Amino acid sequence: MFLEELRSYCLQKKGVSEGFPFDQNTLVFKVFGKLFALMDVESFDGVNLKCDPERAIELRERYHAVQVGYHMNKKHWNTVRLFEDVDDSFLLELVDHSYDLVYNSLPKKVRDENPR
Numbered sequence: 001m002f003l004e005e006l007r008s009y010c011l012q013k014k015g016v017s018e019g020f021p022f023d024q025n026t027l028v029f030k031v032f033g034k035l036f037a038l039m040d041v042e043s044f045d046g047v048n049l050k051c052d053p054e055r056a057i058e059l060r061e062r063y064h065a066v067q068v069g070y071h072m073n074k075k076h077w078n079t080v081r082l083f084e085d086v087d088d089s090f091l092l093e094l095v096d097h098s099y100d101l102v103y104n105s106l107p108k109k110v111r112d113e114n115p116r
Helices: 002-009 053-062 088-105 108-113
Strands: 016-019 025-032 034-040 046-050 066-068 075-082
Touching: 002 016, 002 025, 002 034, 002 088, 025 066, 034 088, 046 088, 053 066, 053 075, 075 088
Parallel strands: none
Antiparallel strands: 016 025, 025 034, 034 046, 046 075, 066 075
């Protein structure tokens, strides 16, 4: 998957914004201000995604491409390397999971004011 394809997929989701809050290379996607995906635009070879802690362990054990989140909370984030055993549909499933985790953790008031 190419950077622009993943970017377009993320931006079509409800309440998603993008930006470079950390540096010029790290593209960040947020849902109503809460981070759910990060990627390096200079060397796009992976993406950091939030993950349920139990599922994160399972994915790391099952897929070589899914690793502990680089520079992130190791319990809640995975780095998914795109050059290994990850096809596009699996990657998009992991993006959806990350988005859903963050969206569902938002206060009820925010979710009610901004239904999907």
